[in-house]
Amino acid sequence: MARPEGKLKELKTAELRHEPGARRDLVVTLNRRSAPRLIAYGDDFWYEKLPAGTRVIYPPPPLEPLADPDAAIRYALLRPENADPLFAQLNPNMRVTIAIDDISLPLPQMRRPDIRERMLNIVLQTLADYGVDDVHLIVATSLHRRMTESEIRRMVGERAFKQFWPERLYNFDAENRSELAMLGKTDHGEEVWLSRRAVESDLLLYLNINLVPMDGGHKSVAVGLAPYQSLRHHHNPATLRQCNSYMDPTRSALHHSANRMGRLVNEHVNVFTIETAINNQMYGGMLDFLQKNEDRFSDWDRMRLKGFRWTLGNMSDSLRRQVLNQYAAPYSMTGVWAGETDAVHRKALARVFQQYAVPVKGQSDVLIVGVPYVCPYNVNSVMNPVLVQCTGLGYLFNMFRGKPLVREGGTVIICHPLRDQFHPEHHPSYIEFFHRCLRETTEATELERNFEAEFARNPTYVHMYRYGHAYHGVHPFYMWYWGEPARQHVGRVIAAGCEEPEVATRMGWESADTLDEAIAMATSDLGRSASITYLHLPPLVIADVE
Amino acid sequence: MSVYVTRAAGRGARSKAKVSAFYDLDGTLAGLNLLHATVFFMANLGEWSGRAAYLARLALDLPRLYLAERHDRRLLNMKLFEAYKGVSRDRLWELGDEYCDRVLMRHLYPRAIEMLEANRALGIEPVLVTGSPDFLVEPLARRLNIEHFAANRLVYSRGLATGRMLEPVMAGSEKSAWCESFTAARRIDMAGCWGYADSYYDLPFLCALGHPVAVNPDRRLLAAAHNRKWPIVRFSHDAEPVRDGGSTGAWLLDWLGRATDGATGR
Numbered sequence: 001m002a003r004p005e006g007k008l009k010e011l012k013t014a015e016l017r018h019e020p021g022a023r024r025d026l027v028v029t030l031n032r033r034s035a036p037r038l039i040a041y042g043d044d045f046w047y048e049k050l051p052a053g054t055r056v057i058y059p060p061p062p063l064e065p066l067a068d069p070d071a072a073i074r075y076a077l078l079r080p081e082n083a084d085p086l087f088a089q090l091n092p093n094m095r096v097t098i099a100i101d102d103i104s105l106p107l108p109q110m111r112r113p114d115i116r117e118r119m120l121n122i123v124l125q126t127l128a129d130y131g132v133d134d135v136h137l138i139v140a141t142s143l144h145r146r147m148t149e150s151e152i153r154r155m156v157g158e159r160a161f162k163q164f165w166p167e168r169l170y171n172f173d174a175e176n177r178s179e180l181a182m183l184g185k186t187d188h189g190e191e192v193w194l195s196r197r198a199v200e201s202d203l204l205l206y207l208n209i210n211l212v213p214m215d216g217g218h219k220s221v222a223v224g225l226a227p228y229q230s231l232r233h234h235h236n237p238a239t240l241r242q243c244n245s246y247m248d249p250t251r252s253a254l255h256h257s258a259n260r261m262g263r264l265v266n267e268h269v270n271v272f273t274i275e276t277a278i279n280n281q282m283y284g285g286m287l288d289f290l291q292k293n294e295d296r297f298s299d300w301d302r303m304r305l306k307g308f309r310w311t312l313g314n315m316s317d318s319l320r321r322q323v324l325n326q327y328a329a330p331y332s333m334t335g336v337w338a339g340e341t342d343a344v345h346r347k348a349l350a351r352v353f354q355q356y357a358v359p360v361k362g363q364s365d366v367l368i369v370g371v372p373y374v375c376p377y378n379v380n381s382v383m384n385p386v387l388v389q390c391t392g393l394g395y396l397f398n399m400f401r402g403k404p405l406v407r408e409g410g411t412v413i414i415c416h417p418l419r420d421q422f423h424p425e426h427h428p429s430y431i432e433f434f435h436r437c438l439r440e441t442t443e444a445t446e447l448e449r450n451f452e453a454e455f456a457r458n459p460t461y462v463h464m465y466r467y468g469h470a471y472h473g474v475h476p477f478y479m480w481y482w483g484e485p486a487r488q489h490v491g492r493v494i495a496a497g498c499e500e501p502e503v504a505t506r507m508g509w510e511s512a513d514t515l516d517e518a519i520a521m522a523t524s525d526l527g528r529s530a531s532i533t534y535l536h537l538p539p540l541v542i543a544d545v546e
Numbered sequence: 547m548s549v550y551v552t553r554a555a556g557r558g559a560r561s562k563a564k565v566s567a568f569y570d571l572d573g574t575l576a577g578l579n580l581l582h583a584t585v586f587f588m589a590n591l592g593e594w595s596g597r598a599a600y601l602a603r604l605a606l607d608l609p610r611l612y613l614a615e616r617h618d619r620r621l622l623n624m625k626l627f628e629a630y631k632g633v634s635r636d637r638l639w640e641l642g643d644e645y646c647d648r649v650l651m652r653h654l655y656p657r658a659i660e661m662l663e664a665n666r667a668l669g670i671e672p673v674l675v676t677g678s679p680d681f682l683v684e685p686l687a688r689r690l691n692i693e694h695f696a697a698n699r700l701v702y703s704r705g706l707a708t709g710r711m712l713e714p715v716m717a718g719s720e721k722s723a724w725c726e727s728f729t730a731a732r733r734i735d736m737a738g739c740w741g742y743a744d745s746y747y748d749l750p751f752l753c754a755l756g757h758p759v760a761v762n763p764d765r766r767l768l769a770a771a772h773n774r775k776w777p778i779v780r781f782s783h784d785a786e787p788v789r790d791g792g793s794t795g796a797w798l799l800d801w802l803g804r805a806t807d808g809a810t811g812r
Contacts, residue, residue: 428777432757459664460740460759460777467657468780 026058026358026541028293035294037534038305039515040370041497042383042417043320044312045290047305048515054532055364057405058293059541062279063355065332069115072336073122076274080339081347083272086123086205092131094202097195098123099140099172099225103151104376105211106278111328115276117157119207119336123274124160136197137169140206140224143231143472144377145426145465146171151380174227175466182229183268186260190233195225199269208275212540213352214246214398216275217345218262219255226261228456228474233257235478237444243485245398247542249349266341275348277335280355280539284330291539324373325380356542360405363545364531366522367406368496368515369396371416372538377471377479382423385503386430386479388416393483393493396535403545405533409491411522415515417499426469429461433476434506442508444484452477494518565738567665568725568751571676571683573744574761575658576650577783580622581611583682584629586645591633604629619747620717623677624710627700630679631709635702642681650686655781658742658761662690670740675724675751677717696724718747722754742779746770 030037032052039046050056066072077086090096100116103109120137127135137160139147152169153161160169172195173179181196198204198221206224210216223231233239234257242253249255265271283290287308289301297305312320335351337344373383375391383391392414397404406412422431437451452474455461461473486493487508495504496518498511505511512518523530535541572579588600607625614621630638662672674687674695683697699712714720729736737756741748746766752758753774760771760778771778 422775424772424775425778431775431777457668459661459668460757460779462664463657463661464777464779468778470777 023060023358026060027360028056028058028295030054030056035297037294037536038290039368039415039534040372040538041415042371043317043324043373044417045305045309046370046415046497046515047309050368050515050534051519051532054368054534055360056534056536057358057360057541057543058536059280059291059539060355060358061291062281062332063334063351065279065281065334066336069118069333069336070122072333073119073274076336076338077122077126080272081337081343082340083338086126086272086338087130089203089270089272090127090130090132092133094132095134095200096127096132096136096203096205097198097201098135098137098205098207099195099198099221100137100156100207101209101215101220101224102139102141102144102147102171103155103379104144105209105215106329106331107211107374107376107379108282108324108327108329109154109379110278110331112154113157114155115209115278115331115333116155116207117160118333119274119276120156120160123205123207124163135164135168136201137164138195138197138225139169139171140220141172141174142224142226143174143228143465143475143478145469145471146173148469172225173466174472175462180227180229183264186257186264188233188257188260190257190261191229192222192261192264193227193230194221194265194269198225202270204269204271206271206273208273208348210275210277210348210352212247212356212395213249213349213542214252214255216348217249217255217259218265218341219258220273221269221271221341222258222261222265228472230261231478232452232456232474233261235481237448237481237484240481240484241488243398245400245404245485246394246482247398248401251401262341271341272338273341273344274336274338275344276333276337277348277351277355278331279334281331282329282539321373321382353542356540357401357544358541360533360543360545363403363405363407364410364533365407365526366411366413366519366530366532367397367404368413368415368519368532368534370537371396371414377475378423378426381426382421383416384422384427384430384434385418385420385507386427386434386476388414388418389507390479390482392416393486393490394479395482396537397483397486397490399535399537399541400543400545404486404489405535405543405545406490408489411492411494412486412490413494413496413515413518413522414509415496417497418495418503418511420500420503425464426471427476428464428470429455429458429473430471430476430479433480438480438506442506444481444487447477447480492522494521564732564734565669565740566671566673566729566732566734567662567740567742568673568675568721568755569658569662569741570721570743570745570748570751570761571674571678571686574742574781575655575662575674576653577655577781578650578653580626580678582649583645583678584626586649587633587638587641588629590641590644591637600629618718619677619745620715620720623698623715623717627679627698627711628709630700630707633707635700635705635707638679638700638707639681642679643685645682646685646689650682651689653783655783658781659690661779665740673728675716675721677715694728696721696728719750721748721751725751725754743767752776 036047036049179196180193181199183192206220208216208220234254239253244251337347371388371391375387378387456474458473464470465472493509495509495511496515498504501511588604614625672692680697680699683695687695698716701708701710739755740757741752741755742759742761744761758776760767760776
């Protein structure tokens, strides 16, 4: 059997740089003979011809997975970064809390066994071996909805579930005042609140999955186990406007704030972080053509695409949603690191960028993005317009380092049907936010000033968050703020394929029936000289824009 | 409006709230319905023979009540209230107080009361709007410190219930009409008010308010709530009860005990 350390060669800095042209084939300029391109369009896909000259940016191919993930996890626990090995920190009388990322990532959900299950089984075995039995498992949901029993069972696996659910395996409750503790304030005056159980533990383990570079690090504990009182210090328009971009933690005020809070947490709590990176193998088997360059489609690929689109098109909305939500991606682990938060996160971040980064030269006038059926906040739920906004302007616009893919004052075309559809049990406050608050203003600072506190304290929403499966009352505001850097940067947003123009108007967007019409609208001022970029995803890609 | 009742409030108790939350009672704040209350009353009226007669009559009426419920909630209320025919007003109010203490308070959903109090803390004044009779609702409103409520009222003749109800019967659209007059009198914007109810028959009431919430909704209200994108809240008894402990089983034992402890007749 191969020694695990042999498979865990650390990347050297030089390997992490993306030389211009190193991934040249991932940036394609279309000509008249180019094939149509696949564009995510809600719970469907478009296969559309794009204008000649359009630049298409493809995701890099998946990194090679670790051959033996379990051995890699064990190795990481034995050889942590800037910390003693896990076993050396254990004694039978100690109190241990294990916090776990919720199902907001990876997206779509991954095939079993989930990485969290793998990590948990090994960590729990280590704790048991050293006689530690005061162990609690907390799903770090922060203000996300409580995960259901079946979702938790699927995520943590049978072994942990049977042993700990429900007394010692539960969702974090940010509204249970008796279970929260204030640790103090950062030098910027940010209040740091945390789960009391975590604070009073002798050891806090955080099990993370890094899907994108904005995940992980201090954001895991300082956000995942924190209530509104803490989150409001960085989830606000002023802070988010200073993010350039969310995917570049070194230039993101959100991350700077979370880091300050996290460092304060680490002064009070013994945190042992375990971070993982995964590849971008989002589609496999019969759907692997979705990751291909369309110009290289074989007849078999085109036939599968036709069959796939025909099948989706002939399903009812609810059935299609169910089928897509059931899909599990064949993601694989590409790295695992454990130990001190900063040191661990540096290494995880390097691996994540290695997976996603593509060098791109220059900005364009128009950026086209397709918003798929899933985002971190509608797992097993409905993609509502506020979440489309968050995904399009919040996440997809921010898939860059350096400069945005679209120039200042440019146009973003978001492909999505944009229906006035909400899940009343998961997103109750979104409904009021959309129909009441956005009717009055789309200005984030005004929304924050006039409505945020009311929604955050609303007893019905608090009840639905604590005892139902609703996102916290303030969550739609955060989703709206998430799009703030994009709103400050771009001139126009056009919803292509918009079925309900009133929805687009409510959000301050323009609407177009088709992508062609949207492109014509976007390029009307510039004519043929307009440069267009299409960000081809999913899977994910991050553009290093020079 | 004849059905409108304002509980006498102490000095300075008049609320200055400009937003109200209207709560249905049965199935919304409490895990009971009007039939439970009626059975309790029938089982505590008169001597043994009288109780047996009342209960037998109620049992015989069950199919008719079922059909009435299927047809119209208002009709159900009217049929159910016929069971009180001949009972004295004093006895009904006395039993109402007792029922409230012994049964109703124990079956309030703890989290419903938690939410009601949280709303009140934010300046949202609670108002009960229910098809239950006033002799049940008034003691409850007093205990929950709710100033205003709307409930159904029986017609009495010489101090005895006639089995008929004063119009308007508080069900369906009458609830929304009452809310409109209540808010108009206080210059409250209905668009800012909250409504909590559990039954499809409460749809007009919920539709009239700016913030409708379906609580433990029946099948048809659930569909309507999904369709209209209303919040859906589920209360249960799995948390600690509001006052002293009690469960459905305990209630049954309690109720049986009460039924056999020689309560005096009317």
